[in-house]
Amino acid sequence: xxxxxxxxxxxxxxxKKLLITIGLLAIYRIGFxxxxxxxxxxELQRIQTDLFSGSPLGALFGxxxxxxxxxxxxxxxxxxxxxxxxxxxxxxxxxxxxxxSLEALQKEGPAGTRKINQxxxxxxxxxxxxxxxxxxxxxxxxxxxxxxxxxxxxYTLGFYVLHILVLTAGTIFxxxxxxxxxxxxxxxxxxxxIMSGIIADMPSAIASHLxxxxxxxxxxxxxxxxxxxxxxxxxxxxxxxxxxxIPIQQAKLTxxxxxxxxxxxxxxxxxxxxxxxxxxxxxxxxxxxxxxxxIPGLSFLRDTFGSTAGFWYITTFSALIxxxxxxxxxxxxQPTEIANNLKEHGSFVPGIRxxxxxxxxxxxxxxxxxxxxxxFLAAIAILPNIVTDSMNVSFQVAAFLGGTSVLIVVGxxxxxxxxxxxYLVMRSYEGIVGKGNKRGPEEGGAGWAGRRRKA
Numbered sequence: 001x002x003x004x005x006x007x008x009x010x011x012x013x014x015x016k017k018l019l020i021t022i023g024l025l026a027i028y029r030i031g032f033x034x035x036x037x038x039x040x041x042x043e044l045q046r047i048q049t050d051l052f053s054g055s056p057l058g059a060l061f062g063x064x065x066x067x068x069x070x071x072x073x074x075x076x077x078x079x080x081x082x083x084x085x086x087x088x089x090x091x092x093x094x095x096x097x098x099x100x101s102l103e104a105l106q107k108e109g110p111a112g113t114r115k116i117n118q119x120x121x122x123x124x125x126x127x128x129x130x131x132x133x134x135x136x137x138x139x140x141x142x143x144x145x146x147x148x149x150x151x152x153x154x155y156t157l158g159f160y161v162l163h164i165l166v167l168t169a170g171t172i173f174x175x176x177x178x179x180x181x182x183x184x185x186x187x188x189x190x191x192x193x194i195m196s197g198i199i200a201d202m203p204s205a206i207a208s209h210l211x212x213x214x215x216x217x218x219x220x221x222x223x224x225x226x227x228x229x230x231x232x233x234x235x236x237x238x239x240x241x242x243x244x245x246i247p248i249q250q251a252k253l254t255x256x257x258x259x260x261x262x263x264x265x266x267x268x269x270x271x272x273x274x275x276x277x278x279x280x281x282x283x284x285x286x287x288x289x290x291x292x293x294x295i296p297g298l299s300f301l302r303d304t305f306g307s308t309a310g311f312w313y314i315t316t317f318s319a320l321i322x323x324x325x326x327x328x329x330x331x332x333x334q335p336t337e338i339a340n341n342l343k344e345h346g347s348f349v350p351g352i353r354x355x356x357x358x359x360x361x362x363x364x365x366x367x368x369x370x371x372x373x374x375x376f377l378a379a380i381a382i383l384p385n386i387v388t389d390s391m392n393v394s395f396q397v398a399a400f401l402g403g404t405s406v407l408i409v410v411g412x413x414x415x416x417x418x419x420x421x422x423y424l425v426m427r428s429y430e431g432i433v434g435k436g437n438k439r440g441p442e443e444g445g446a447g448w449a450g451r452r453r454k455a
Contacts, residue, residue, distance in 0.1 A: 021192065024180055028177055031173075037163070080135070080170065082171070083131065085120070086190070086280070124172070131167075174193065178190040178192075186416060198405045198409055199409065232406050236380070237410055239271055239376050241414070245268055248266055248267055250265075272377065273369065274324075274370075275411070276411075277328050289301045314385070318378040321374055325370055329370050336359045340355070342354065343355055343358070380403055380404060
């Protein structure tokens with residue numbers, strides 16, 4: 001099979017999809033240069049510095065921006081990114097597993113999936129309104145940022161309505177861009193949007209590190225970070241591709257002198273079955289004590305979790321990642337349903353009795369895999385905090401050169417390669433079928449129901 005990267009340029013259809021993808025992502029990035037109405041442009045850079053440097057709360061906000069393609073604190077049209085849509089998707093992913101009517105709707109196939117996607121879009125709107133209100137309160141109205149001139153005194157009902165509408169419209173437009181990317185581009189649109197945000201911020205992170213370093217330490221730290229980054233990429237690729245393959249044997253069926261079935265295949269269980277969802281959940285929940293710590297009288301929360309490389313911060317954050325890894329896998333992985341499907345299709349795990357015993361075996365294997373996957377995610381999520389503390393670099397630099405951001409970029413890149421390879425296989429198959437259909441009926445071309453008898 002040809003190289004997927006070369007195929008993106010050589011194959012006309014893939015080249016067209018690539019150009020569409022680049023164009024739509026460029027439109028998305030332009031939205032981060034469009035300020036909200038009335039915002040003082042000169043204060044934008046200072047806002048980002050105040051928000052995202054030197055505090056655990058800023059580090060968590062930076063991680064949430066990275067995970068959702070948002071730009072909280074930048075006061076631009078796309079400030080919310082796809083964060084409301086991801087929130088709605090997570091809510092429905094959970095509801096599908098606990099609400100029987102939604103579970104039945106999902107089992108209806110493509111029609112049911114389209115209906116659930118429609119519900120997800122509708123839920124995105126009220127979540128947009130709620131999150132946009134918090135942006136207005138916490139960022140736009142924050143006096144220390146000086147976004148608006150004091151003389152204008154814009155904080156009226158019209159101020160809230162205008163900015164909530166603009167932020168909501170921006171998110172809906174980003175959501176539409178993601179759908180167009182999925183339909184006409186290459187890969188999953190929402191994942192590409194998040195990845196593009198990470199890649200777009202990488203140059204500024206490296207430039208910030210070089211500007212704040214001096215002498216030989218600057219080059220040494222950069223080389224060290226580069227070496228760590230290479231090791232992290234290799235480990236992430238290995239873990240992301242890693243599978244625990246459960247052998248499956250199909251029962252043999254004998255009819256007369258012929259024997260059918262008996263094929264051997266396997267059930268793949270990924271090591272990192274939950275993806276980045278546990279990190280998203282843990283980051284969102286960990287914002288609560290950080291924000292409460294800003295309230296007078298609750299400063300002990302800020303003191304307890306004040307250091308991103310401190311014992312309580314690392315322990316609590318890791319525990320949350322482990323909890324949500326098991327929680328997410330318990331919802332998404334249904335061993336009883338898998339065991340019943342295997343039994344109905346005449347398949348079984350060698351050495352394990354079909355039915356209940358198979359379900360117990362699958363659950364036991366998944367528990368062991370989840371422990372390894374959760375440990376991997378916890379290490380990836382906490383790595384930037386340790387690098388920040390040990391190497392005296394900003395969280396922005398550490399986050400973009402290692403950790404969750406690399407996990408997302410590598411995961412999306414591997415998904416792109418898989419989709420390009422799948423497209424090339426389908427294209428080759430269609431080419432073979434097309435050649436067969438061009439053959440005459442006497443030649444028995446592919447797709448011909450039968451040969452015509454000659455007179």
